[in-house]
Amino acid sequence: MILEKKKAFNSFAAAKGLRSTRQRDIILDIFLSTHQHISVEELYLKVKSSNPGIGQATVYRTLKLFAESGLAREVLLHDGQTRYEHVVVGEHHDHLVCTGCNAIIEFEDETIENLQKDIALRHGFFIRSHKLEIYGLCAACRT
Amino acid sequence: MILEKKKAFNSFAAAKGLRSTRQRDIILDIFLSTHQHISVEELYLKVKSSNPGIGQATVYRTLKLFAESGLAREVLLHDGQTRYEHVVVGEHHDHLVCTGCNAIIEFEDETIENLQKDIALRHGFFIRSHKLEIYGLCAACRT
């Protein structure tokens, strides 16, 4: 699975005429090893701990490339940082965001996905991506 | 309707022990006269044109208050600015965002709203607000 993603990114890079660099390989490896919703700063710190030479501008630039390639997706929660999550082909999940403890619960609902398609159809709209975030208090914080 | 909103904000302010100021009245008036999704900077410019004395920090502070009071809602689109939209009680709309021309189409779908409630219930989650944005190309841009 991870290998496939690397291949997918390499194809994208090749198609775009991008060069293959050590830095991008490393950042991709580390990104793929992370869990959901990592911020650029967080990823940069991880990268730096094993590869002190890599600068944060490179991490920013590379994550944008990942998003462009379809490997990652930008998520704007409400903490002032851009986060990136993994894109799994054919799967889309949304988020319950707890404003009490900042926990993020993922969920998937096919019916909602289908309703969105209906709505888009009604408006002649072609869907590229979407984002559903529900804000509130998780079970632990609501008490 | 506008009067009710002003009253609602005043109640909120009173309950919070906030003082009533000329600046907040003016900013509220102007905010209520705007259309959807105004950025802080845009609102500040509007405010400044009729009231040059009002500073932008005040506009920032006041819009946060509006959001806290339930009058407005923060919307993060992808242009690096925080935008605010009007909250209409008992109504919630979501957005189709055209990445071609930046048009924003609003829609409402009760079924989706209800499904969200089901999902929250299943996770023991208490919903405060939510946000659904569908990105893609509008009818005009997809051709």
Next chain:
DNA sequence: ATGCTTTTGAAATTCATTTTCATTTACTAC
């Protein structure tokens, strides 16, 4: 290897937003 172009790292810059702080203003008690 050579030459050309992309990529990189470090530092500087940008830009939205927040904070600071001295001053002004609103409200409360007299």
Next chain:
DNA sequence: GTAGTAAATGAAAATGAATTTCAAAAGCAT
């Protein structure tokens, strides 16, 4: 009304995420 206080304001400075700049380094075609 006036005095006392705490909150709100405006201007400027500070912050912090993200982007840009630019010289040096690295990738790639020949």
